[in-house]
Amino acid sequence: MSGPRVVSLVPSLTEAVAAGAPGLLVGATDWCVLPAGLDVVRIGGTKNPEVAAIAALRPDLVVANEEENRAQDLDALRAAGLTVLVTEVRTLEQAFTELERVLVAGCGVASPRWLDEAREAWAALPAPAYGRRGAVVPVWRRPWMVLGRDTFAGDLLARLGVVNLYGNHPERYPRVPLDELRAAGADLVVLPDEPYRFTADDGPEAFPGLPAALVDGRYLTWYGPSLVRAPAALRAALR
Template sequence: MRVVSLVPSLTEAVALTRPEVLVGATDWCTHPDGLDVDRVGGTKYPDLDRVLALRPDLVLLNEEENRRADADALVAAGVPVRVTFPRTVPGALTELGDLVTALGVTTAPDWLVAARRAWADPPRPATPRRAVVPVWRRPWVVLGGNTFAGDVLRRLGVVNAYADDAERYPRPTLDEVRARDPELVVLPDEPYRFTADDGPESFPGVPYALVSGRHLTWYGPSLAEAAALLTDQLAGAR
């Protein structure tokens, strides 16, 4: 089997489960450390000629991270694709289990066992906190409803102020965000790299927590440590 992954989360999953089958990944696939495979460009605009040159038996994609046009082009070229799109933690764990099976592995790898255990009963505060979760600025983009990251936070006791929004990633003005009167602002370090300056500058007087964007949005092996790490980071709100 020869696998090309266009999804950083799944690249890490394959590399830690059956590293010998992973022959290609995107430039954004940064985990595990020292990953040594052919690179095929970005997630949004991969070099499909380079993908095809690797003669993959399977290409891994995500409905949100990758373009439908690239998936269609690969299918038209006769390449099997596997498209994921988890919106909840249980959904992600199910899709990861299915991927492991598709890789020909009959026993759940240690990282998947640990992830299932970690999210079976994650830590959460006694009193949920109402928060806004910016994921970009210039323009401002916040986490809306029906998102994987939103479900991660909900399970850790964070109530997303935009959870009921019809848009998965609303684009309110900063004044509109402030008008939601959040009790907490959650600032991830990716895809936009928020820093400690962004909290008091944009949301004066509101506690903010800097969190790992990878552990908030990736749905691979990082899930095994995400619950504990994010809980600590949220508890450090200042």
């Protein structure tokens, strides 16, 4: 497939480009694990990409994200003469808009069918079966960190009837002592398996007496083809 040579610095965007514009990707980070078997040059991590290695690939476009990637690394790529498209994804609607920008405006391909299917899946989301429930949503432990204000994951949870009790915190990912989390008055604790890998044996025991929903982090935090299945998968986990 002819088109621009693309390097992705974000796992979600790597999967999206690979699914929507196969053949355009020439480089991706070490953390870009989907789609399985992706055969491209690896250029380091999301926080420490190898600028020289990226420049050597002669990409027409580097796709990045303002949260996943550091400003100084993006500035270094621009200084090397590369075009960098930086996304901002803090709501579901913003995800749809940014995916269109990356794929259609950036990669020059038609809007993929899976993106329409994702819109349809979220538009058809039924009303929450259990009403609205307050939750704490840890994303790390040692120290404990939770979802705060203005996050993509928080927006998805709100659409599923889960109110993030720290959604009005001044910070986006605040550190909160465990005793404060336990005393927050939550109806449940939502435990994704990334970035910290919470499991049935690692996480729920910290919140005795509180129902724990273990969720696939890809469905809660990735914006790409996973958005098609995310509504049903998250509803099942939260049930």
